[in-house]
Amino acid sequence: MRRDDRETYRRRMVGDALKKFREDLGLTQRAAGRLCDRSQASLSAYENGHRAIRPRDLKHILDMYDIADEVVRARLLSLAAQGRQNGWWNDFEERFEVGVIDHVSLEADSSHIRIFDPLLVTGLLQTDEYARAVIAASGTATRTPRDIEIAVGFRMQRQRLHEQDRPPKISVVLGEAALRQLMGGPDAMRRQCDKLISLSARPHVELRILPFGAGAHAGVDGAFTILSVGPDSLLEVVAIDSLTRSWYVDEPADVDLHSSTFERLQEVALSELHSRRLIEQVASEL
Secondary structure (H helix, E strand, O other): OOHOOOHHHHHHHHHHHHHHHHHHOOOOHHHHHHHHHHOOOHHHHHHOOOOOOOOOHHHHHHHOOOOOHHHHHHHHHHHHHHHHHHHHHHHOOOOHHHHHHHHHHHHEEEEEEEEEEOOOHHHHHHHHHHHHHHHHOOOOOOOOOHHHHHHHHHHHHHHHHOOOOOOOOEEEEEHHHHHOOOOHHHHHHHHHHHHHHHHOOOEEEEEEEEEEHHHOOOOOOEEEEEEOOOOOOOOEEEEEOOOOOOOEEEOOOHHHHHHHHHHHHHHHHHHHHHHHHHHHHHHHHO
């Protein structure tokens, strides 16, 4: 499949909006094509997310559909511009399913990333040893040693954002189980704890541990990530991973629910200082 044919999340968002606008006007694709001076095939490809749309073409269609809401226009034009950008992740498109590539590209454009994981150290904070152990143990596919190393390299490249001049704010709540599960053995976990301590000292990283003693908590339904995309957070999306795919939720009510859940988890988690002390304690016991 050619890169331009991949149904990325951003293209689906733009396409769904264009389809809704057209249908709200009571237009068929053929009639809309005549109105916008575009072929029916082009409009179909845009609506299905099969083709990236240039911002100037999107602006023209929005004008023809009489979409005047500046917030809506800015959001869609931003998505269209981002959807045409190339990144280092494009080199991996033939190796990973589109949801994985979507996640990383959204991550790269985010101003704030909020992550909750009750069981594992999240990928943006992993050492290569820890990542290798997790990927090798994962039930998503039977991987060769080479596949595992490629996946580890991909995960480590995601961490480039820590070195950006203006990295996104990264707020993380990890369950204590993520520290106690010996991924890769005691020595590997000690180095993983050291990396958590080091990264948590950076201004853009906020790391809290949800201790076993917290009891029942708001995160019992499992891990999730909230991505605030763009400098003005024009798009907020929740990413949820299952065994076979990644899901993206962007309905405002759903995003608000996950945001409030994350806030509740932060409230019952240890402070940043006491979280570092717990990590240090776990490392000393290994």
